[in-house]
Amino acid sequence: xxxxxxxxxxxxxxxxxxxxxxxxxxxxxxxxxxxxxxxxxxxxxxxxxxxxxxxxxxxxxxxxxxxxxxxxxxxxxxxxxxxxxxxxxxxxxxxxxxxxxxxxxxxxxxxxxxxxxxxxxxxxxxxxxxxxxxxxxxxxxxxxxxxxxxxxxxxxxxxxxxxxxxxxxxxxxxxxxxxxxxxxxxxxxxxxxxxxxxxxxxxxxxxxxxxxxxxxxxxxxxxxxxxxxxxxxxxxxxxxxxxxxxxxxxxxxxxxxxxxxxxxxxxxxxxxxxxxxxxxxx
Amino acid sequence: xxxxxxxxxxxxxxxxxxxxxxxxxxxxxxxxxxxxxxxxxxxxxxxxxxxxxxxxxxxxxxxxxxxxxxxxxxxxxxxxxxxxxxxxxxxxxxxxxxxxxxxxxxxxxxxxxxxxxxxxxxxxxxxxxxxxxxxxxxxxxxxxxxxxxxxxxxxxxxxxxxxxxxxxxxxxxxxxxxxxxxxxxxxxxxxxxxxxxxxxxxxxxxxxxxxxxxxxxxxxxxxxxxxxxxxxxxxxxxxxxxxxxxxxxxxxxxxxxxxxxxxxxxxxxxxxxxxxxxxxxxxxxx
Numbered sequence: 001x002x003x004x005x006x007x008x009x010x011x012x013x014x015x016x017x018x019x020x021x022x023x024x025x026x027x028x029x030x031x032x033x034x035x036x037x038x039x040x041x042x043x044x045x046x047x048x049x050x051x052x053x054x055x056x057x058x059x060x061x062x063x064x065x066x067x068x069x070x071x072x073x074x075x076x077x078x079x080x081x082x083x084x085x086x087x088x089x090x091x092x093x094x095x096x097x098x099x100x101x102x103x104x105x106x107x108x109x110x111x112x113x114x115x116x117x118x119x120x121x122x123x124x125x126x127x128x129x130x131x132x133x134x135x136x137x138x139x140x141x142x143x144x145x146x147x148x149x150x151x152x153x154x155x156x157x158x159x160x161x162x163x164x165x166x167x168x169x170x171x172x173x174x175x176x177x178x179x180x181x182x183x184x185x186x187x188x189x190x191x192x193x194x195x196x197x198x199x200x201x202x203x204x205x206x207x208x209x210x211x212x213x214x215x216x217x218x219x220x221x222x223x224x225x226x227x228x229x230x231x232x233x234x235x236x237x238x239x240x241x242x243x244x245x246x247x248x249x250x251x252x253x254x255x256x257x258x259x260x261x262x263x264x265x266x267x268x269x270x271x272x273x274x275x276x277x278x279x280x281x282x
Numbered sequence: 283x284x285x286x287x288x289x290x291x292x293x294x295x296x297x298x299x300x301x302x303x304x305x306x307x308x309x310x311x312x313x314x315x316x317x318x319x320x321x322x323x324x325x326x327x328x329x330x331x332x333x334x335x336x337x338x339x340x341x342x343x344x345x346x347x348x349x350x351x352x353x354x355x356x357x358x359x360x361x362x363x364x365x366x367x368x369x370x371x372x373x374x375x376x377x378x379x380x381x382x383x384x385x386x387x388x389x390x391x392x393x394x395x396x397x398x399x400x401x402x403x404x405x406x407x408x409x410x411x412x413x414x415x416x417x418x419x420x421x422x423x424x425x426x427x428x429x430x431x432x433x434x435x436x437x438x439x440x441x442x443x444x445x446x447x448x449x450x451x452x453x454x455x456x457x458x459x460x461x462x463x464x465x466x467x468x469x470x471x472x473x474x475x476x477x478x479x480x481x482x483x484x485x486x487x488x489x490x491x492x493x494x495x496x497x498x499x500x501x502x503x504x505x506x507x508x509x510x511x512x513x514x515x516x517x518x519x520x521x522x523x524x525x526x527x528x529x530x531x532x533x534x535x536x537x538x539x540x541x542x543x544x545x546x547x548x549x550x551x552x553x554x555x556x557x558x559x560x561x562x563x564x565x566x567x568x
Contacts, residue, residue, distance in 0.1 A: 036382060153401035158392045161382050168351040168371040169447065170396055212383060216427035219401065221383045 007241045016127045019135045020233030020251060023191040026142040027200075028207035028229025029149060030187045032222050033180055035208040036160050039090055042079065044201035045098030047188050049075035051197055052105035059112040065137070065189055072185030075101055080177050125196030125248030127237055134193060141190045145183050149222075152179060157218060195248040206255040207232060213259075213266040228258060303328045304367055304451050304482055305350060310359035312345055319345045321506045323359070327451065327484060332477045334494045335486045337503035338526050343486035344374070346503060347453045350484060370444025372454040375436055380429040386439050387411050387424035393446035414442040418472065434465035441472065452476060454485040458493060466492055490517065490541045513539055 007013040027043075034042055053071020057064050075097050082093035149156065158166040159176040167173050188200060195203050211224035236251025243250065304327050312320040320342045327333060327350070335343045348354040349361065351371050390411045391403050398404060403411070415424055418438040423431065428439060437457055444452055457473065458466040470493060477483050487493040494500050495513045502508040502516055502525040509521045517539035522530040531542040548554065 150401060151399055154392070154395045154397070157384075157388075158395045161379070161384060161389075161392065162373065164348070164353055164377075165371050165373055165443075166392075166395065167353045168348075168369060169393065216383050216429075217385050218383050218388055 007238070012128055012130075013237075013241065015130050015132060015135050016237045016247065017234060019130045019138050019194055020127055020237040020247070021230040022135070022138045022142050022233070023194045024203060024207065024229030024231070024233030024236075024251070025226045026138065026145060026187055026229070027191060027203040028211070028225035028227070029142075029145060029222065030183055031204035031229070032208040032211070032225045033156065033160055034184065034204055035212070039094075040205045041091060041094050041201070042076070042184070043188065043204035045079070045094040046072055046075060046184060047192055047197040047200040049098040049101035050185070050188055050192065052101035052103075052108070055105035055108040055112075059108045068189040068192070069185055071101065072189055073182055076181035076185050077178065080181060125192070125194055125199060125246070127194045127247040127251075130193060138190050138194070141186050145187065148179060148183060152176065156180070195251055199248050199252045202252040202255060203229065203232070206252070206259050210255075210259050210262040213262045228255075232258060303364070304331075305361065305363045307349065308360040308362070310349060310356045310361060312342070312349055312354055312356045314345075318505060320349065320356070323349075323507055325501065325507065325510075327482055329450070329482055330477070330480055331482045331484075332498045333484045334497040334500045335484065335503055336488070336490060336494050336500055336525070337508075339488075341504045341525075343503055344455050347371070347455050347484065347486060350451075351453055364450075367451065368447055368449045370447050370449035370452045372437075372440045372444050372452070372457060374455045374459060375433070375440070376456075376460065378428075378436075378440075380436075382428075384428055385424065386415065386420065386426050386428055386431065389428055389439055390414060390424075390443045390446055393443045410446060411442070414446050415439075418442050418445075419468075432465070433461040434468050437461065437465075437469055438472065441476075445476070449481070451482045451484070454483070456486055456488065458487065458489060463492075470496070490522075495539050495541075517541060 008017075031043070034040060050068045050072040054064055054068040056062075056071065057067020060067070078097050079090065079093045082088055082097065155166065155171045155176050156179075158169065158171055159173045163173045166176075187204075191203070192200055207229035208221070208225040210228050211221040214224055215221050232251055232255040236254040237247050239245075239254065240247040240250035245253075306326040307323050310320060310323040310325075311318065323346065325346075335346055337343050345354055349356055351369050352361075352363075387408070391407060394403065394407050394411075397407060412421070412424055415421055418441060420431075420435060420438055420442065423435070428436060431439065441452075441454075441457075452473075454473065458469050461469065466489075473483060473485070485493075485497075495517060497513065499511060500513055500516045501510050502521055504525050504527075508525045509516045514537075517532055519530060519532050522532070522541065533540045533542055
């Protein structure tokens, strides 16, 4: 038992566990809307776009989080705007805007020179290096995001399911899209130090997909996705301590393993639910 | 999502059409990009009206409904609505994401988007949703996923959602597309029942014989209003040719116009057309 609890004796590990669970839960919550809107790739794209903002903030000696958030928010709004024009789809819009933003980030770094700890963490994640301040920032964003989803649950659901009818029913879908862009940008900004730019899309997408496999109800999907995200964060960091693997990668691999389990469970359940097809003998 | 054409200034969206009218479109023009979709549309919908909109694909039927509903804003003309006009909108079932994780009750309760702030529904809201489902023959199906229903039941879920808004005007976009004859009858019976209760209804349809010819009035649309009137006035070879751009034969059976689609016949060996298209208006009344 002492061996199992051994890592919790270290302060850095307790911070890591908390921040990984908060990150998993937060990404599970926001990711539900991302996945159901068919924009799974936006997590990957925005995390790259935000890197441009982080680099600009670094070059201007501005706050890392502020630079990354503003850049990410603008990129999300641009993606929304461009994809609404019917000639360009959301996937193409994400590809153009986010890769251009990432390239700007790299260009700025090459001119300004020098990686800092923040940049290494942004690219590859460094959950074991987070401070209490980082945990609090992720916690505050998670609470605010939870409150936004709680207070705007109905219009968010309606706009995600059927934006046209939601608009006719009095929902300002433009505002809802802006709120979602803001929430998504802030989520990626504060969590990219945990799992890193390269892996953040997986944390946004896999928990909601697992939840979708396990339920046909929207509110249950939200709860399962948040719970699964938090569980992946906990298990991933905990296992990484013993396996001595990269913690961000272990979180993602845990989520992938849980996806396989959920996929098998869902397939077996659907098979059982299917009517027996065969020749009736009278 | 509101789509506004950028090339022109916004039109007046006013209130107070003439007494007895729910809304009026005056010289309304809509475009997507540079492509005109509706041109100079004049149309009024009164209380208790039942109007069918027919026309070929791309003629602007759905855009007309969305303009009436307010989700598409015209680039020219005026849309006048009575104060506090509540509209129920039933989209084409083809546009619905049937894999979205919502139960039938969750889908219907979306109509209460302007209700309580908290996510969960009140007992009263759930009771109202169940009552609407019961009334539309969907009682006991509230906990099912929307994909598990038949085509007609799926259509009725969205009618139930629209009805939960207690609308004065119900808009239905192709309510019978992709359903079998029996389901089409059921859906149309339901819509007629709602009309008899005083609801104004505007629907779009491709089905001239099964739906349009049974409605009190029809608009033939092909970017502009080609004709407006009762089925007997509107379903004529001349109007249909101007609407669809192809010759269509119209028979009359028991006083009802029946549209017959004509295809040329070809000689099996030479491939030449052997039967020319017939034209005209024949009376096959018994």
